[in-house]
Amino acid sequence: METTKDTYRGDFPFFTNNPDLVYLDSAATTQKPTQVLEATLTYNGAQHANIHRGAYELSIEATNKFDAVRSKVKAFIGASLEEEIIFTSGTTESINMIVSSYAGLHLEEGDEIVLSILEHHSNLVPWQQLAIARKLKLSYMYINDLGIIEPDEIEVKIHDGVKIVAITMMSNAIGVKTPIEAIIKRTHQVGGIVVVDGAQAVPHQAIDVVSMDMDFLVFSGHKMMASTGVGVLYGKKALLETMAPYRYGGDMIEYVEEQVTTFAKLPSRLEAGTPNIEGVISLGAAIDYINHIGMDTIHNHEMMLTQYALLKLSELDYVNIIGTTDIQFKGPVISFNIRDVHSHDTAFILDNAHIAIRSGHHCAQPLMHYMKVPSTARISFYIYNNTEDVDQLITHLKEVRRWLGYGS
Amino acid sequence: METTKDTYRGDFPFFTNNPDLVYLDSAATTQKPTQVLEATLTYNGAQHANIHRGAYELSIEATNKFDAVRSKVKAFIGASLEEEIIFTSGTTESINMIVSSYAGLHLEEGDEIVLSILEHHSNLVPWQQLAIARKLKLSYMYINDLGIIEPDEIEVKIHDGVKIVAITMMSNAIGVKTPIEAIIKRTHQVGGIVVVDGAQAVPHQAIDVVSMDMDFLVFSGHKMMASTGVGVLYGKKALLETMAPYRYGGDMIEYVEEQVTTFAKLPSRLEAGTPNIEGVISLGAAIDYINHIGMDTIHNHEMMLTQYALLKLSELDYVNIIGTTDIQFKGPVISFNIRDVHSHDTAFILDNAHIAIRSGHHCAQPLMHYMKVPSTARISFYIYNNTEDVDQLITHLKEVRRWLGYGS
């Protein structure tokens, strides 16, 4: 395998500003290219105005810029209509919105919701709390030893009467993909709807919500090179239209009287108050950047790195990789543990060598509990990583057991 | 009255980038000084990492930077405890959070909520919709011809049994201040709690939540030189502790199991998911900037401009100022109409002269309806405005009626 050149790293001031740093935590949050930083700065420093409100040109231009991002997001995920794109503050808000304004409105006592045991707390706790409050049944699809949800599990768990299946496309904790097509197909067979957590998938692979027949898709800007504080809720128009407003306030109303209010049409109806304008603009710039590089190029680059890292890690006999190492079931995330060493020590020792990795439960405690792995060390890649990052990781991983007082 | 020098305008790249623009719409959103732009850029371009999660230094530093802002906000509004400061996406979210997680939990059928007719839709529609859903009584304190809530009105409307009074400190639509101290005192007398909408006040005057005995105070970053997408919910700890989590997800949990979850302590319990980190950092930088200038200096400068503008406007007999012109009851916002001219035409004609003002109902339809004024033209000031801005406004205001085909 050949080493990659830094074709894209030069676009990221973060790496110029931190020349010694090996950043392997993009599943937590990604760095931003100059293109995104500049789009935000230009807006903030030269074009800032509130949107949907002003009778002056600056405000109209800001509104147009904002609305143009809706159209970019639409194209990016293959949606049919602009009003199917709702801007939120992130994946967590998107999911909470579906839970309270869709599920909370339509589900009845005894109805069943199915999740997978792979879910991030953000796609688990909201459903669980709704289930408790409303006496719904909450079930889980479990995984095999490789972290994979097997076809049988889908058949058995998604049965008649299941109303909602909420499922991640890729586990942020162990990097394993879920059989999303099969799950969507099965759910639709039994008459349920599917909420897809795309936080870890949308940044790394081409998505087409229409051909994949997704009912809802949610993701965060900050995991795809845009700002924190911005995210997306995609929903089929027919579903969005049945949702109650999630927040009430400016811009989502039509007529307000003292005791009654009529609400605006989609998408405004689900977007109350001054939004994160610069966040939305950064998301537009990030999508432009991704399109400019090409999602295939990004995907191939990341998977090459993942393959390379898996190979190198497999040469260290004290490294235990969690979940499958079969690249076709994986995103650019690898979770592992070093024998006898807690992941926090691993991360700390690597940090000392300027290698940033994540350790802990990755907001997936039920998964960790199910796998009987209290915590893992996790590395994750994006377009700006290279094989040298992996080599450095491996070099310093070799020191970890020695520091902890083990022979090697 | 002497003209002011541009002591602070030089700090704002927006004005260098728009040298011809007269920006008189700060009540909608403010421009950002270099200090704020740079703080955001430095974080995004050199120090970005997710918070509360990483085992590496960059993440810990980001977490510390984030937490330091909590302590700045605390000092800025005179709160006693850091955990009384909850970061939100803005005033609208802050209010919706209080409505659903506090009022929604504690109020019972027949309980009464009192608002003022001056409220922004964000501090009106959420209460109204809760009242409808839960069969609560919703009453309004009305204003006199000057836009002022009179002492009698407070006595009469805030009576025994009123559970919540939600009140703005300053009307964004007509710039009139409310008698906040009297309202708080009276509400506490009858055993209710007060939710203060500080969106228009916190950026312009010193606040001390403890000495003013506010129960809840909410405001937005983008109206005080910070980013859009960030805001604050202050609540007395004893009240915050009785609130249900508003969103479920990462960072607000303690232990998550498949069917049950325990939640984190304040403030985390009310802050789920990856927050708007750069927004919070920008808020910290904005507070530093305000403290550096001094809130008194800001206030005095704005009130001088307001006084000057009121004087100049009063010289034009076809200008009808809405609400009191007594400066002691006003913030730096003036609403007016030109005889026979719709405010939208006024704004459009001024925009043509590069003067940005707001027109319409200012997200306060019930107020407009009550005052029988379908729309107004509104100007508003901040630290970067000067008397020349006012002079330009006046010059071009004089042309408005002529364009509309009236003699003068």
Next chain:
Amino acid sequence: MDLSSVYTEIIMEHNQAKHNKHQLTATTHKERGHNPSCGDDITLALTVEDNIIIDAAYDGMGCAISQASTSMMIDLVKGKTVEEAREKVSTFIRLIKGEVNPDDALEALEDVVVLSNIKNMPARVKCAVLAWHTLDEALNNPSE
């Protein structure tokens, strides 16, 4: 931008003229239209008999453009059939979108073509088209 291409004499006349701004006695169609962001808010009333708009009037508030556009529209469609009126709405929308040029629209829209300048002013497009969208809605929804 040249303001005189917006605030033309005929627009000012219609803005100030109140001949179409009143209540109708026998209303067959009524529709409220508004632009929430700027506060234009009109209610359009029609009397349609034997498929002909025999009377029309409006009420409400709005900027000079929306008021003039409403008033001029009413003058234009009074006495026309429902189909003719719909046709005119569609021509007007295309005029404002720049899809048809003023000369080609002259026959259908008569002096309303003066509003074609609005197409270059995003802030005002909504004001100009409000009445026309409202008319279209009204024609689709008879009062009972």
Next chain:
Amino acid sequence: MDLSSVYTEIIMEHNQAKHNKHQLTATTHKERGHNPSCGDDITLALTVEDNIIIDAAYDGMGCAISQASTSMMIDLVKGKTVEEAREKVSTFIRLIKGEVNPDDALEALEDVVVLSNIKNMPARVKCAVLAWHTLDEALNNPSE
């Protein structure tokens, strides 16, 4: 940063030693403590009789620092009175905050002072203090 000041021999010994990591038979106090962000999660069990901690043990998972700190703490407080144990907790917290220096803490904390280096490592402070906060909580909340 010099890792050898963190991963000292005695810390490594206590991390690997399991003599305090087991279940107690007669537990009078039990408390779970955890650092949600890094996954340290321990349960501390005490047997207190006549105000003396006659036995103590822990269970759970965590990094080397949290495990070693827990184990060393147990060695230190076994046989001590509740008040003495509380006093040691408070001294340890002050040591880690840098409010007392290792020499002055030596008498109270014995070889536990080796953990004082942690005070310069924000990422590890929580790991080091976890067991001590948990002990304090446990002493405040007897099992019944």
